[in-house]
Amino acid sequence: MSERRGPPHWRQRISTTLALIRANPTGRVALKVIIGVLGALVVSVGIVLIPLPGPGWLLVIAGLGIWAVEFHWAKRLLGFTRRHVHGWTAWVKRxxxxxxxxxxxxxxxxxxxxxxxxxxxxxxxxxxxxxxxxxxxx
The missing domain is CATH 1.10.287 (Helix Hairpins)
Structure with missing residues (x-):
């Protein structure tokens, strides 16, 4: 059985589809708007759920991940969050x-x-x- 190299097939397909959408100026703007609204929706629901027991923070991070598809600032903030969560987890494990x-x-x-x-x-x-x-x- 041969081992696959590179990203999974579905990830490559999504990347190709996003590149095709971004190639068209109208598609680029529409994608930014859709990603912006969808991310804001998920982050807003997450923020509302933070004080309650449940997935509040998880939804905020998921919304940040949605924004990271199209916005560089969100990608940087998501990386910062991941580093600190991984650092905290590693510290606790030690x-x-x-x-x-x-x-x-x-x-x-x-x-x-x-x-x-x-x-x-x-x-x-x-x-x-x-x-x-x-x-x-x-």
């Missing part, structure tokens, strides 16, 4: 199990606090007060 447990615990407490505050201020439900009230009656 730490002892105790340090990783502390980091994980702090992360869980942070996400839990954000989730509780999000529910309290967006839905008006004080989960902690509800739980305390429930425990007091039982």
């Amino acid at each position: 730490q002892s199990l105790a340090v990783r447990v502390v980091i994980g615990s702090v992360g869980i407490v942070f996400v839990g606090t954000v989730a509780l505050l999000s529910v309290k201020y967006s839905l008006g439900i004080d989960v902690i007060a509800q739980v305390l009230r429930y425990l007091a009656t039982n």
